[in-house]
Amino acid sequence: MEWMCHCSSFLLSPEKPNSACSLSLNYALVILNQSLPRFAPLLWDHAHVRVCADGGANRVYDEMPLFFPHQQPSHVRSRYKPDAIKGDMDSIRREVLDFYAKLGTKIIDESHDQDTTDLHKCVTYMRDLTPKVDGSEQCILVAGALGGRFDHEIGNINVLCRFSNTRIILLSDDCLIHLLPKNRHHKIFIQSSIEGPHCGLIPIGMPSGSSTTTGLKWDLKDTAMRFGGLISTSNVVKGEIVTVQSDSDLLWTISIKKL
Numbered sequence: 366m367e368w369m370c371h372c373s374s375f376l377l378s379p380e381k382p383n384s385a386c387s388l389s390l391n392y393a394l395v396i397l398n399q400s401l402p403r404f405a406p407l408l409w410d411h412a413h414v415r416v417c418a419d420g421g422a423n424r425v426y427d428e429m430p431l432f433f434p435h436q437q438p439s440h441v442r443s444r445y446k447p448d449a450i451k452g453d454m455d456s457i458r459r460e461v462l463d464f465y466a467k468l469g470t471k472i473i474d475e476s477h478d479q480d481t482t483d484l485h486k487c488v489t490y491m492r493d494l495t496p497k498v499d500g501s502e503q504c505i506l507v508a509g510a511l512g513g514r515f516d517h518e519i520g521n522i523n524v525l526c527r528f529s530n531t532r533i534i535l536l537s538d539d540c541l542i543h544l545l546p547k548n549r550h551h552k553i554f555i556q557s558s559i560e561g562p563h564c565g566l567i568p569i570g571m572p573s574g575s576s577t578t579t580g581l582k583w584d585l586k587d588t589a590m591r592f593g594g595l596i597s598t599s600n601v602v603k604g605e606i607v608t609v610q611s612d613s614d615l616l617w618t619i620s621i622k623k624l
């Protein structure tokens with residue numbers, strides 16, 4: 366079975382490439398309607414395309430200038446201009462919409478669709494926009510996806526499952542989550558300067574019959590996991606590489622360090 370590599374190098378400065386992992390991904394950023402994580406400007410710099418989900422645009426407008434207290438808010442806002450704002454447009458403020466529309470941001474009003482979330486709508490936009498260019502795979506980073514309202518969090522995790530063939534990483538200030546599809550073996554390069562040691566492996570949607578890992582304090586050895594039985598939470602990464610193989614899709618989560 367083919368290996369799939371994972372590496373959180375998007376949390377490191379773009380000037381400091383990581384030698385251990387040679388993953389070259391084409392990053393896209395979705396900003397949701399929650400407080401921007403402290404590393405939002407870094408994610409913005411890594412991304413080639415940036416989209417706000419509805420009220421996420423208010424966060425960029427209100428909070429990006431707070432990261433640069435010595436610069437004029439209007440300058441910061443023009444520098445951090447989203448490529449698009451997409452959603453059902455019930456949360457974005459009028460002044461924010463007008464501001465970015467004037468700067469040339471594409472506004473995509475999908476208020477007719479009340480069956481999919483704004484994150485779902487943004488992921489569809491990213492996938493349609495970026496066909497596989499020169500073999501480099503797309504990875505969608507989602508800021509503000511965790512913490513806050515539980516129905517939103519679960520809706521965001523459901524997007525990982527609905528688009529299981531697309532690399533999507535949900536982020537908060539405290540941790541990240543992504544899917545490990547069952548049709549691959551996984552090699553996770555731990556960036557110990559910025560992430561870990563706490564981590565988890567969680568079956569989603571259905572019980573998992575057998576999972577095997579290396580590199581964890583409590584490794585799984587052909588272990589079954591299910592809600593109501595064993596799931597691997599409060600696990601700890603031991604070294605620089607974790608490997609995972611499983612007969613079902615698993616969620617991988619790892620803590621992000623407060624520097």
Ligand SMILES: Nc1ncnc2c1ncn2[C@@H]1O[C@H](COP(=O)(O)OP(=O)(O)OP(=O)(O)O)[C@@H](O)[C@H]1O
Nearest residue numbers: 397398419420456482483484510512513514517518
């Ligand atoms: N508290 C939260 N926790 C996690 N994700 C959130 C939270 N609030 C918003 N989001 C994410 O940001 C997206 C845009 O937020 P927004 O508030 O514009 O959504 P919404 O469609 O108006 O939600 P609702 O109508 O349910 O309040 C949501 O689809 C969701 O993915």
Ligand SMILES: Cc1ncc(C[n+]2csc(CCO)c2C)c(N)n1
Nearest residue numbers: 452453454478479480481482483484
């Ligand atoms: C069974 C069912 N439950 C909830 C909603 C509501 N809903 C789900 S996604 C969404 C858009 C949020 O921006 C809304 C309003 C629905 N349509 N169907």
